[in-house]
Amino acid sequence: MIEADRLAHASRWRRLPLAEKALLCLGLLILAMALPPWPGAVLVLLVASAGAVISGLTLPTWLRLLAPPCFFILTGAATLLVQVSADGIGLAADGGIQAGLLLSRALAAVAALLLLTVTTPMAELVQGLRRLGLPVELAEVTMTTYRFIFILQDTASAMHASQMARLGGDGWRRRIRSAGLLAAALLPRALDQARRLEMGLLARGFDGSLRTLMPAQRVRPWRLAVIAGGLALMAGLSLWI
Amino acid sequence: MHIMEGFLPAGHALAWSAVSAPLVVVGAMRLRKILRDRPEARLTLAAAGAFAFVLSALKLPSVTGSCSHPTGTGLGAMAVGPAATSVIGTIVLLFQALLLAHGGLTTLGANVFSMAIAGPWIAFGVWKLAGKLGAPMGLAIFLGATLGDLGTYVVTSFQLALAFPDAVSGFGGAFAKFATIFAITQIPLAIAEGLLTVVVMNALAGRQIKTEIRA
Numbered sequence: 001m002i003e004a005d006r007l008a009h010a011s012r013w014r015r016l017p018l019a020e021k022a023l024l025c026l027g028l029l030i031l032a033m034a035l036p037p038w039p040g041a042v043l044v045l046l047v048a049s050a051g052a053v054i055s056g057l058t059l060p061t062w063l064r065l066l067a068p069p070c071f072f073i074l075t076g077a078a079t080l081l082v083q084v085s086a087d088g089i090g091l092a093a094d095g096g097i098q099a100g101l102l103l104s105r106a107l108a109a110v111a112a113l114l115l116l117t118v119t120t121p122m123a124e125l126v127q128g129l130r131r132l133g134l135p136v137e138l139a140e141v142t143m144t145t146y147r148f149i150f151i152l153q154d155t156a157s158a159m160h161a162s163q164m165a166r167l168g169g170d171g172w173r174r175r176i177r178s179a180g181l182l183a184a185a186l187l188p189r190a191l192d193q194a195r196r197l198e199m200g201l202l203a204r205g206f207d208g209s210l211r212t213l214m215p216a217q218r219v220r221p222w223r224l225a226v227i228a229g230g231l232a233l234m235a236g237l238s239l240w241i
Numbered sequence: 242m243h244i245m246e247g248f249l250p251a252g253h254a255l256a257w258s259a260v261s262a263p264l265v266v267v268g269a270m271r272l273r274k275i276l277r278d279r280p281e282a283r284l285t286l287a288a289a290g291a292f293a294f295v296l297s298a299l300k301l302p303s304v305t306g307s308c309s310h311p312t313g314t315g316l317g318a319m320a321v322g323p324a325a326t327s328v329i330g331t332i333v334l335l336f337q338a339l340l341l342a343h344g345g346l347t348t349l350g351a352n353v354f355s356m357a358i359a360g361p362w363i364a365f366g367v368w369k370l371a372g373k374l375g376a377p378m379g380l381a382i383f384l385g386a387t388l389g390d391l392g393t394y395v396v397t398s399f400q401l402a403l404a405f406p407d408a409v410s411g412f413g414g415a416f417a418k419f420a421t422i423f424a425i426t427q428i429p430l431a432i433a434e435g436l437l438t439v440v441v442m443n444a445l446a447g448r449q450i451k452t453e454i455r456a
Contacts, residue, residue, distance in 0.1 A: 004340050004341070079422060083408050142332050144287035145290035148291030149295065149336070152291050176437060180438075180440025180444070183440075184444030190291060
């Protein structure tokens with residue numbers, strides 16, 4: 001089970017047209033990248049968080065989703081704190097400010113992207129990419145990959161549980177061995193699964209495309225205009241301050 | 242190592258996307274040709290992609306105490322060839338960015354270059370070269386996977402150092418900083434990935450599984 005995916009299907013914004021959500025979230029992402037981190041990134045972070053809460057997430061859930069990326073960004077930003085010179089290593093003069101600015105920009109960008117993924121199921125995103133010109137073959141491979149992920153994840157976690165129950169996690173050497181055996185057992189299973197699916201589909205006249213129905217959504221131009229206006233307002237506000 | 246969303250300045254993000262895009266498009270065109278001839282190959286490819294995604298969620302013990310995950314690029318390059326790996330890798334990186342908030346859309350180009358292009362080609366090259374020089378199969382696989390993994394980290398350090406040069410010593414100092422941090426965590430991890438790949442390839446050879454899509 002992938003949390004962002006589960007949340008997307010349960011989201012209050014699930015039925016909203018993709019164009020509206022994409023404009024909001026990708027717009028926020030662009031603002032996070034283009035505006036000066038203070039106050040632009042902070043504004044983006046606040047708006048994305050508000051959007052997440054309005055779309056049905058509780059604040060603790062949202063923060064829990066943001067925490068792992070935040071940790072990765074922190075470890076990366078920490079390198080800006082030090083500087084290397086001929087005399088050796090020392091603290092950078094304005095390293096703290098640099099790292100803080102980088103942290104806020106990256107965190108705002110992550111929040112903007114995360115808002116898109118917790119409100120929009122993957123099938124819709126891939127259809128959006130398809131409309132933007134992704135070749136049909138690649139769209140199909142992408143969607144099939146997505147479907148396989150959940151099957152394989154269940155299999156892998158069952159394997160992992162049984163390995164651990166048999167002391168497979170006892171010591172470094174055995175953990176490497178367990179991980180290797182798991183991967184080695186999983187790959188043939190994945191390929192077998194693909195073969196069985198392929199035979200089943202061929203028997204039903206598979207021509208290479210798997211079509212699925214999407215709930216029809218009508219894009220309302222006034223809502224797009226409101227979102228665009230809001231984004232412009234944010235940009236203006238943070239450039240003005 | 243994934244570069245997180247928003248971490249690279251806009252100019253760098255665009256430049257790395259421009260570098261990666263043609264290479265992925267070439268891989269995609271080759272892939273389309275394979276798929277047009279054999280529509281059923283898409284299921285095998287999808288299974289391989291999902292496998293890489295699940296494998297990346299696999300926790301590997303690392304000496305520094307932290308757990309990290311294998312990149313799987315070496316395995317991919319040896320099993321299906323580096324060109325197909327670049328496309329599957331891009332799909333996997335997209336899913337990691339969207340579903341796990343690991344990596345990102347703006348940094349997708351940079352991540353694709355280090356993990357779906359540089360890593361697989363290094364692994365593939367080293368593996369072939371070691372084989373030609375007469376190294377035993379296990380050693381060739383180990384070297385390919387380990388150096389492929391290390392290669393991705395060197396490339397990532399390079400990308401980060403370009404984006405964040407050191408205030409005093411410039412690019413060189415920044416590269417040393419990033420590479421040192423990675424070296425502590427990633428050299429043990431690269432060795433772990435090398436060993437892991439040998440275990441996987443041995444087990445697969447024992448089962449006589451033949452992967453169908455060779456680039």
